[in-house]
Amino acid sequence: MAETLKMNRPLISAEAITKSYFRGEHKVPVLQGAGLTAHRGEFISVIGQSGSGKSTLLHVMGLLDSPDVGEVILDGNRIDNLNQAARDQLRNHVFGFIFQFYHLLPELSLLENVMTPLMIRHSILGYWRHRKEIREAAMSMIQQVGLEHRIKHRPSELSGGEMQRGAIARALVGRPEILLADEPTGNLDSSTGGGIMDLLKSLNENQQLTIVMVTHDESIAAQAHRTVRLAQGRIQTVGREDAA
Amino acid sequence: MYKLLLCVRYLRTKYIALACIISVMLGVATMIVVNSVMAGFTTEMRDRLHNFIADIVIESRSMSGVENARAQMEIVEGAAGQYIAAMTPTIEIPGMISFRDPYTGESYTSAVQIQGIDPEGKSSVGPLRDYLDSFNPVIEDGVVIRKALRSRETPVTWELTPEAAEYRKAVLEQRSLYLPEEPSVDEMVPAAADATNETAAPEFDSESAANETPAAEDAVIKDGIIQDSFLNELPEPPIESTVRTDPFPARIFLGEGLVSFQAKNPETGNLAKVMMVTPGDDVIVSTVTAGRPPEPVRINATVVDSFRSGMNEYDTSIVLMNINELQKSRGMHLDNSITSIHIKLKDYADAPKVIAALERAFPPGQVSIKTWEEKQGLLLSAVEVETAILNVLLFLIITVAGFGILAIFYMIVVEKTRDIGILKSLGASSNGVMSIFLSYGLGLGIVGSLAGVAIGLLFVRYINQIEDGLSWITGRKVFDEKIYYFFEIPTSVSPMMVIAVAFGAISIAVLASILPARRAARLHPVRALRFE
Ligand SMILES: Nc1ncnc2c1ncn2[C@@H]1O[C@H](COP(=O)(O)OP(=O)(O)OP(=O)(O)O)[C@@H](O)[C@H]1O
Numbered sequence: 001m002a003e004t005l006k007m008n009r010p011l012i013s014a015e016a017i018t019k020s021y022f023r024g025e026h027k028v029p030v031l032q033g034a035g036l037t038a039h040r041g042e043f044i045s046v047i048g049q050s051g052s053g054k055s056t057l058l059h060v061m062g063l064l065d066s067p068d069v070g071e072v073i074l075d076g077n078r079i080d081n082l083n084q085a086a087r088d089q090l091r092n093h094v095f096g097f098i099f100q101f102y103h104l105l106p107e108l109s110l111l112e113n114v115m116t117p118l119m120i121r122h123s124i125l126g127y128w129r130h131r132k133e134i135r136e137a138a139m140s141m142i143q144q145v146g147l148e149h150r151i152k153h154r155p156s157e158l159s160g161g162e163m164q165r166g167a168i169a170r171a172l173v174g175r176p177e178i179l180l181a182d183e184p185t186g187n188l189d190s191s192t193g194g195g196i197m198d199l200l201k202s203l204n205e206n207q208q209l210t211i212v213m214v215t216h217d218e219s220i221a222a223q224a225h226r227t228v229r230l231a232q233g234r235i236q237t238v239g240r241e242d243a244a
Numbered sequence: 245m246y247k248l249l250l251c252v253r254y255l256r257t258k259y260i261a262l263a264c265i266i267s268v269m270l271g272v273a274t275m276i277v278v279n280s281v282m283a284g285f286t287t288e289m290r291d292r293l294h295n296f297i298a299d300i301v302i303e304s305r306s307m308s309g310v311e312n313a314r315a316q317m318e319i320v321e322g323a324a325g326q327y328i329a330a331m332t333p334t335i336e337i338p339g340m341i342s343f344r345d346p347y348t349g350e351s352y353t354s355a356v357q358i359q360g361i362d363p364e365g366k367s368s369v370g371p372l373r374d375y376l377d378s379f380n381p382v383i384e385d386g387v388v389i390r391k392a393l394r395s396r397e398t399p400v401t402w403e404l405t406p407e408a409a410e411y412r413k414a415v416l417e418q419r420s421l422y423l424p425e426e427p428s429v430d431e432m433v434p435a436a437a438d439a440t441n442e443t444a445a446p447e448f449d450s451e452s453a454a455n456e457t458p459a460a461e462d463a464v465i466k467d468g469i470i471q472d473s474f475l476n477e478l479p480e481p482p483i484e485s486t487v488r489t490d491p492f493p494a495r496i497f498l499g500e501g502l503v504s505f506q507a508k509n510p511e512t513g514n515l516a517k518v519m520m521v522t523p524g525d526d527v528i529v530s531t532v533t534a535g536r537p538p539e540p541v542r543i544n545a546t547v548v549d550s551f552r553s554g555m556n557e558y559d560t561s562i563v564l565m566n567i568n569e570l571q572k573s574r575g576m577h578l579d580n581s582i583t584s585i586h587i588k589l590k591d592y593a594d595a596p597k598v599i600a601a602l603e604r605a606f607p608p609g610q611v612s613i614k615t616w617e618e619k620q621g622l623l624l625s626a627v628e629v630e631t632a633i634l635n636v637l638l639f640l641i642i643t644v645a646g647f648g649i650l651a652i653f654y655m656i657v658v659e660k661t662r663d664i665g666i667l668k669s670l671g672a673s674s675n676g677v678m679s680i681f682l683s684y685g686l687g688l689g690i691v692g693s694l695a696g697v698a699i700g701l702l703f704v705r706y707i708n709q710i711e712d713g714l715s716w717i718t719g720r721k722v723f724d725e726k727i728y729y730f731f732e733i734p735t736s737v738s739p740m741m742v743i744a745v746a747f748g749a750i751s752i753a754v755l756a757s758i759l760p761a762r763r764a765a766r767l768h769p770v771r772a773l774r775f776e
């Protein structure tokens with residue numbers, strides 16, 4: 001498998017990313033030339049201490065934030081310097097995000113939450129024309145994460161694991177190529193977290209989904225194909241190249 | 245699509261939005277109610293101002309008037325006859341009336357505006373019949389306590405009603421008993437009060453019955469009825485019709501306010517109107533002759549009726565007199581002089597044309613020609629200014645509601661910061677996020693305005709019932725018809741006004757949401773996601 005992966009062109013790569021924050025007058029460097037490349041179908045985990053800049057790297061790769069220096073390249077094209085509308089488009093079509101705190105919209109039911117990316121993709125008219133397909137896509141995604149009996153529930157009526165499954169369904173409903181996961185199990189007990197990991201692994205295996213997952217749990221990280229460590233603003237260690 | 249969905253969800257789930265809706269609603273409702281009532285009052289006031297001034301009035305510049313009424317009216321007819329519905333010659337002259345209060349015997353004199361009129365002519369250019377006492381029933385607290393004495397179909401004349409003639413006869417015969425001394429009216433009063441315990445006006449019944457005192461004050465209240473009944477109880481008058489009871493040739497209609505006052509009934513605390521002069525009584529009208537120099541004249545006149553137009557200014561100053569008698573007394577009858585012509589138009593919109601035509605027809609400088617609006621210009625423009633100021637103040641209230649919306653929206657945006665970050669991470673554009681909050685403001689404005697319009701219109705529709713309810717709760721009349729001269733609170737709803745108010749409120753809601761919406765749109769997605 002590793003052989004075939006290497007043959008592939010990289011799907012997404014962050015190259016020599018530098019990013020600093022200003023705390024008042026103080027310049028706080030977070031990323032100092034970090035680089036990370038993911039091939040199609042790869043499952044990478046990023047570990048590192050708290051505050052090492054893992055989330056920041058993920059945000060830069062997913063176009064939620066821009067690097068001070070460095071480039072983000074998708075399929076051979078630089079994407080970090082695109083205009084706002086193009087970046088919005090890419091976020092909607094190419095990237096899916098999941099977060100430690102699930103971040104479902106509290107006013108919407110689970111089904112509506114899962115439909116949101118597709119609603120954003122279409123205008124009102126387009127939504128009306130495709131409402132059936134949109135609903136079906138959302139339903140099938142919800143079925144894949146095993147929540148079909150919960151579609152009417154509000155996020156506040158779901159357990160943590162259920163919410164994270166909902167968030168995964170939402171991230172994937174738009175058929176993105178890359179899933180960016182920021183500590184998806186960070187808030188869950190180990191067995192629930194294990195369930196989420198199993199789900200991610202099966203998505204990766206069955207649908208060739210590229211996953212970049214941030215975590216600080218070594219055992220979770222070990223389930224990915226490859227683990228990298230972020231320290232002092234750089235990707236320092238490259239872990240095993242094969243899935244457990 | 246998500247914009248609409250979220251916007252609707254936020255409207256439904258954020259109870260704080262209710263505060264915005266309520267403030268918009270209250271603002272809109274208040275503006276509609278106040279505007280409708282103001283418009284109602286204004287319309288009513290314009291009507292009342294218009295009462296004694298016909299559409300167009302031609303006035304001579306001198307008090308002696310111009311000669312030959314018929315010729316003048318022919319000029320008018322010739323110049324603008326096709327636009328004119330009716331016209332009537334009039335003499336307008338300042339003067340005084342003097343009368344005696346029948347109870348205290350004191351003489352009262354008031355400065356008045358005497359209008360010499362032909363009653364049919366006058367009622368053809370204005371609503372005279374509606375204001376004359378004898379043509380209208382007396383209604384108190386919704387109960388008819390006296391029917392109209394004359395039918396509305398009969399022409400307005402200078403004849404006394406049978407009741408007034410009877411009263412006059414009785415008074416004069418009674419007075420003749422005391423001859424040769426000057427009959428003193430106050431001597432009659434205690435006797436009258438004693439004699440009329442059962443027949444006095446109902447609300448004073450118990451009082452005069454219970455009160456043994458020969459209370460002159462009691463009787464002060466209702467002279468006409470008291471004296472009538474007093475005389476009913478008398479045996480046959482001792483002297484059979486030797487007294488001359490014919491009314492004087494000069495007859496007048498008196499403004500009610502000139503000869504009445506409000507007195508408090510000491511028992512019930514209610515205000516009641518006390519008339520000091522009743523139809524059938526005589527008064528003295530003084531004015532000046534038309535000669536040069538003008539000489540004073542005194543005219544003995546019989547009161548035929550009193551009127552109440554609802555315009556206090558008119559009701560306390562105008563005395564209508566038969567024009568022929570006034571001409572005779574002032575020495576104007578030989579050349580049939582008049583001082584003004586009141587004209588009613590078929591369509592008031594023609595007024596400028598008619599005025600232009602009349603100005604060409606009359607020798608320059610001899611007469612002034614004005615519409616009633618021009619004659620009352622100051623008062624009308626004062627009312628307009630008042631309405632405008634009130635509207636500005638009320639709109640400030642809605643603006644305050646707008647700032648409330650601004651604050652609450654800011655709060656909601658802050659509260660929703662993380663959700664905004666999520667939407668952006670899912671690919672929502674800044675404009676998309678902004679439009680959520682703009683349509684939120686719009687939706688809020690629309691809902692608030694609709695509710696406000698509904699409440700405002702309902703309030704206006706049932707304002708009199710609401711007033712009754714308030715009066716019942718507080719135990720005192722909120723809107724006393726005796727003070728305001730209205731039996732009901734007049735209202736007038738203009739659809740344009742309602743639309744303008746609702747539209748203004750919606751605009752303010754949208755304007756107030758622009759700032760928070762822009763803030764939401766500009767939120768950096770990562771910072772929004774990290775927001776705690
Ligand atoms: N807006 C900001 N202003 C200033 N400093 C910031 C800002 N955002 C992040 N930082 C800093 O950047 C550093 C990296 O943050 P980041 O969230 O990427 O770390 P992390 O590795 O994800 O940590 P954790 O494991 O706790 O999630 C931290 O020290 C943080 O304090």
Ligand SMILES: [Mg+2]
Pocket residue numbers: 054055056182
């Ligand atoms: Mg983090």
